[in-house]
Amino acid sequence: MEFSISISELARGLHRAQGIVEKRTALPILSNVLVEASKSRVSITATDLEVGVTGHHKAQVAREGSLTLSARHFYDIIRSLPKDAGDVTVKKLDNNWAEILCGSTARLSSNPDDPRSTQKSSQPAEILGVSSIEYRLLGMDAEEFQGLPEISQAKLFPIDPAALKAMIDKVLFAVSTDETRYMLNGAFFEQLGKEGFRMVSTDGHRLSCVDSKLAKDPKAAGLEAGVIIPRKGLAEMKRLLENEEGPCSLGFSENNLVLRLGDVTAVMRLLDGQFPDYRQVIPESQKVNLVVDRKALVDGLRRVSIVSSDQKSDIKIQIRKGRLRVSTSNMDLGEAREDLKIDYLGKEMIVGFNARYMLDALNSIDTDQVDLSLEDDLSPGVLRPAGDQTHTCVVMPMRI
Numbered sequence: 001m002e003f004s005i006s007i008s009e010l011a012r013g014l015h016r017a018q019g020i021v022e023k024r025t026a027l028p029i030l031s032n033v034l035v036e037a038s039k040s041r042v043s044i045t046a047t048d049l050e051v052g053v054t055g056h057h058k059a060q061v062a063r064e065g066s067l068t069l070s071a072r073h074f075y076d077i078i079r080s081l082p083k084d085a086g087d088v089t090v091k092k093l094d095n096n097w098a099e100i101l102c103g104s105t106a107r108l109s110s111n112p113d114d115p116r117s118t119q120k121s122s123q124p125a126e127i128l129g130v131s132s133i134e135y136r137l138l139g140m141d142a143e144e145f146q147g148l149p150e151i152s153q154a155k156l157f158p159i160d161p162a163a164l165k166a167m168i169d170k171v172l173f174a175v176s177t178d179e180t181r182y183m184l185n186g187a188f189f190e191q192l193g194k195e196g197f198r199m200v201s202t203d204g205h206r207l208s209c210v211d212s213k214l215a216k217d218p219k220a221a222g223l224e225a226g227v228i229i230p231r232k233g234l235a236e237m238k239r240l241l242e243n244e245e246g247p248c249s250l251g252f253s254e255n256n257l258v259l260r261l262g263d264v265t266a267v268m269r270l271l272d273g274q275f276p277d278y279r280q281v282i283p284e285s286q287k288v289n290l291v292v293d294r295k296a297l298v299d300g301l302r303r304v305s306i307v308s309s310d311q312k313s314d315i316k317i318q319i320r321k322g323r324l325r326v327s328t329s330n331m332d333l334g335e336a337r338e339d340l341k342i343d344y345l346g347k348e349m350i351v352g353f354n355a356r357y358m359l360d361a362l363n364s365i366d367t368d369q370v371d372l373s374l375e376d377d378l379s380p381g382v383l384r385p386a387g388d389q390t391h392t393c394v395v396m397p398m399r400i
Helices: 005-017 071-080 159-175 233-241 294-305 354-365
Strands: 001-004 032-038 041-047 051-058 058-061 064-068 088-091 097-103 132-138 186-192 195-202 206-212 229-232 246-254 256-261 266-271 288-293 315-322 323-331 335-341 348-354 367-372 381-387 389-394
Touching: 001 005, 001 051, 005 041, 005 051, 005 071, 005 088, 005 233, 032 058, 032 071, 051 233, 064 071, 071 132, 159 186, 159 195, 159 206, 159 233, 159 246, 159 354, 186 233, 206 354, 229 233, 229 266, 233 256, 233 266, 288 294, 294 315, 294 323, 294 335, 294 354, 294 367, 315 354, 348 354, 354 381, 354 389
Parallel strands: none
Antiparallel strands: 001 058, 001 088, 032 041, 032 064, 041 051, 051 266, 088 097, 097 132, 186 195, 186 229, 195 206, 206 389, 246 256, 256 266, 288 367, 315 323, 315 348, 323 335, 367 381, 381 389
């Protein structure tokens, strides 16, 4: 294997792998990326056996082949090279060693039997006074690397990448991190008839539910039963949607979700099990319904929670005529309260909440005004963008 590639392009592919490879693992191969050179491109694959990503990058290939290299060290080497260095040459040596060359020595070997090998790197003779930079990095045999699952049978359908990213942004905060609650370690994704799609997450203390059209033809998904996308998969999908460009499509192959975005393909294993009936948690209607300035409530919660208990982050929300009061009392530190003006003429009500849970829900809403509904001090609070039923956040109360 021998190829020459733009340093910035190679760094982009290796950076994409950093969030996926296992830093500490009993299988050293999972800390590596698979580098494959063929025809006029180089493919970089990373996987932790649950989530995997492959990206394709244009390159000048003198000899085809493959090798796995440490994802972190290979990336650190490439990003340390001078920014104006242009190209870097990577060559596989005996015993799974890789030679990495930059500068005047970064030239592809001549191979008269391969017309591609006559191409020269655009590498300048000297870079900032450096005539050459050389590394040798020990890799592992590519045959030991477990590639991505077979996805040739996946039926992909085009989606709006911005709409998918918005859905993930609105539910990721409420996905459980408690490994003992396996079915809550991901977001439930289902088709809503012909109307579009729904994504739901909950950790038992709060819930977020968002609906979106997402695709022109929702029927193509075949998601009536719904699937559970793991937390890490959601995070990697979000990162790809933020950093990659190109046509976007989604599909499913056996128990895997496939996301294709331009020249990048992500595959993730879905969680196997039954997501709880989230509809029972969302109240259909509640007695008190308010419209509150979102930023003012966020700022008030942040200021007041400074003196709340570090463990519980408990705050009180008191509603009375024309006023919403956020307050807390900490025996070890002090007290705080802040009043917001609201349009309310009903009976007084006091409900306790975890300030962090309320802030997470409010920060997932992207409108200036929010609808806040309450029933009593033992019922959940419901937050929605003002006048919008497509996004619902539910926060369970705390005893005060």
